[in-house]
Amino acid sequence: MDLTLANITHHYSGLPVLQDISLHIPAGQILCIVGPSGCGKSTLLRLIGGLERPDEGDVLQLGAPPPDCLNPLTYVFQDFALLPWRTVRGNISLVLEDHGLKGAEAERIISDVLARTNLSDFGKALPRQLSGGMKQRVAIARALAVNPAAMLLDEPLSALDAQTRELLMEDLLALWARQPFTGIYVTHNLSEAVRLGHSIAVLSRRPGRIREVITIDTPPPDRRAGDARLDEVQAHLWSLMRDEAKAADQELLNV
Amino acid sequence: MSDATLPDTATPRPVPFRGGGFRPVAKRGVGLAVFVVLLLVIEWGTRAGWIGNLTLPRPSDVGAALVELYQSGMLWTHLGPSLARLAVGSLLGISAGIGVGVLIGLFSYIRAGLVPLVAALFPIPKIALLPLFVIWFGIDEGSKYALIALGTFTPTVVSTYGAVDNVDRALVRMGQSFGLGWWSIVRKIILPGALPGILSGLRVSLAIGIILLVAAEMLGAEHGIGAYVLQAGSLYDLERLFAGVVILSALGVVTSWVIGLVEKRLLRWRG
Numbered sequence: 330m331d332l333t334l335a336n337i338t339h340h341y342s343g344l345p346v347l348q349d350i351s352l353h354i355p356a357g358q359i360l361c362i363v364g365p366s367g368c369g370k371s372t373l374l375r376l377i378g379g380l381e382r383p384d385e386g387d388v389l390q391l392g393a394p395p396p397d398c399l400n401p402l403t404y405v406f407q408d409f410a411l412l413p414w415r416t417v418r419g420n421i422s423l424v425l426e427d428h429g430l431k432g433a434e435a436e437r438i439i440s441d442v443l444a445r446t447n448l449s450d451f452g453k454a455l456p457r458q459l460s461g462g463m464k465q466r467v468a469i470a471r472a473l474a475v476n477p478a479a480m481l482l483d484e485p486l487s488a489l490d491a492q493t494r495e496l497l498m499e500d501l502l503a504l505w506a507r508q509p510f511t512g513i514y515v516t517h518n519l520s521e522a523v524r525l526g527h528s529i530a531v532l533s534r535r536p537g538r539i540r541e542v543i544t545i546d547t548p549p550p551d552r553r554a555g556d557a558r559l560d561e562v563q564a565h566l567w568s569l570m571r572d573e574a575k576a577a578d579q580e581l582l583n584v
Numbered sequence: 585m586s587d588a589t590l591p592d593t594a595t596p597r598p599v600p601f602r603g604g605g606f607r608p609v610a611k612r613g614v615g616l617a618v619f620v621v622l623l624l625v626i627e628w629g630t631r632a633g634w635i636g637n638l639t640l641p642r643p644s645d646v647g648a649a650l651v652e653l654y655q656s657g658m659l660w661t662h663l664g665p666s667l668a669r670l671a672v673g674s675l676l677g678i679s680a681g682i683g684v685g686v687l688i689g690l691f692s693y694i695r696a697g698l699v700p701l702v703a704a705l706f707p708i709p710k711i712a713l714l715p716l717f718v719i720w721f722g723i724d725e726g727s728k729y730a731l732i733a734l735g736t737f738t739p740t741v742v743s744t745y746g747a748v749d750n751v752d753r754a755l756v757r758m759g760q761s762f763g764l765g766w767w768s769i770v771r772k773i774i775l776p777g778a779l780p781g782i783l784s785g786l787r788v789s790l791a792i793g794i795i796l797l798v799a800a801e802m803l804g805a806e807h808g809i810g811a812y813v814l815q816a817g818s819l820y821d822l823e824r825l826f827a828g829v830v831i832l833s834a835l836g837v838v839t840s841w842v843i844g845l846v847e848k849r850l851l852r853w854r855g
């Protein structure tokens with residue numbers, strides 16, 4: 330299933346947040362969105378997933394989601410959003426119950442996604458017993474359980490320490506390599522964007538407009554540290570971001 | 585800087601501890617000890633004479649009154665009806681209160697319509713309405729149930745919709761993003777998330793229930809702890825008056841303990 334954003338413009342009580350955003354995300358590819366703080370990245374993701382309606386423009390799905398897909402557009406949130414009163418298995422079963430999946434079938438799916446995210450031993454644990462990295466793994470497992478046609482990830486690794494981030498990045502790459510999913514990945518971290526994205530959209534400071542969309546031809550799992558092309562892309566991204574970030578910083582001070 | 589003003593820099597000193605505190609820890613038996621000490625002081629004072637016998641009754645005499653009440657079988661005659669009234673009245677008030685509180689938390693129109701009404705009802709001393717309730721519901725049990733129900737209803741509503749408002753909206757958004765139905769979100773996200781706030785609100789509601797129980801029993805009740813206290817009071821029988829007060833306190837302690845148990849069971853996830 331492809332996703333297309335057509336001329337999206339959005340305001341919050343008169344304040345323009347996004348202006349004329351058009352993007353195309355082909356099935357099985359990951360688009361990374363980078364941009365300075367407050368430029369509307371999270372807002373854009375909420376619009377794409379249908380949690381808010383854009384003032385102008387449309388978010389379009391092209392083609393049908395796969396038949397066994399329970400929830401075509403599925404989020405992974407920065408703050409994990411796990412129910413503290415449910416165990417790991419309970420948190421995953423939460424998103425299956427409403428689709429009529431109970432009992433043995435649900436157990437099979439839960440065990441499968443826990444195995445894929447290396448969480449098999451923690452099914453009975455409560456969220457408060459888990460580290461940040463494990464909580465985000467649970468959130469990823471929960472997203473995988475509904476077999477999404479597209480995953481919407483809003484800075485999923487930002488709340489984690491650098492080592493855990495690296496491990497989870499490898500997990501994400503392995504998951505994609507095993508079964509390519511369509512992904513929209515919002516991040517502050519340029520090296521994450523360069524590791525994961527088939528294409529990278531750079532937004533300007535608020536109101537967010539698309540400055541540039543950069544594509545990288547090497548498939549993400551094949552990318553190696555020290556690849557000249559990747560370094561070049563990252564340097565270019567930084568040169569684009571630098572002035573925007575500086576200006577955004579000044580603007581916030583003037584509010 | 586001169587050396588004289590500097591502390592000795594050569595010897596290592598441990599960093600002073602500045603943390604700790606601000607976190608209640610369970611201390612067993614301290615509550616009981618406070619009770620015991622207080623009672624012993626009063627006992628001593630009344631025996632030694634520096635507390636006059638019209639100021640406070642002797643704790644041992646109050647104990648004797650309690651024992652006598654128990655042995656004569658009148659304890660259950662009074663406690664039974666009181667417990668029934670408290671149970672029926674607060675069950676009505678609390679269940680209606682939780683229901684209305686959740687509705688206020690969920691629907692903007694209901695909130696706009698009912699919050700001012702609840703705010704208007706809350707500060708009315710419900711005891712003042714007792715004569716009205718007697719006319720509406722009769723002098724028997726009906727008016728007593730109504731008084732306790734109304735008295736527990738308003739604080740329950742306020743604490744319940746506060747608890748619903750405090751449920752993390754990020755969790756609700758998560759539920760919506762996974763396509764959960766409205767009823768599922770209410771049942772699996774809003775209600776469990778509001779439960780801690782609802783339960784701590786119940787402590788207040790039940791204490792108010794006990795206060796109103798006594799008030800209700802002071803009017804037209806033959807039996808009941810309230811009637812017992814009123815009777816003793818009008819005879820200036822301080823021992824029996826205090827025996828009744830002790831039973832009421834015990835009732836308060838027991839309800840709060842029961843809620844504590846329920847919290848321990850239902851809120852185990854908070855750790």
Ligand SMILES: Nc1ncnc2c1ncn2[C@@H]1O[C@H](COP(=O)(O)OP(=O)(O)OP(=O)(O)O)[C@@H](O)[C@H]1O
Nearest residue numbers: 341342346364365366367368369370371372373535
């Ligand atoms: N619900 C809302 N109501 C009003 N204003 C909002 C709302 N959500 C976001 N905004 C504003 O819109 C702008 C964009 O917010 P958004 O969260 O999308 O930015 P972001 O790019 O995700 O920022 P960050 O990098 O800090 O996550 C900000 O100025 C923010 O204050």
Ligand SMILES: [Mg+2]
Nearest residue numbers: 370371372483
């Ligand atoms: Mg954001």
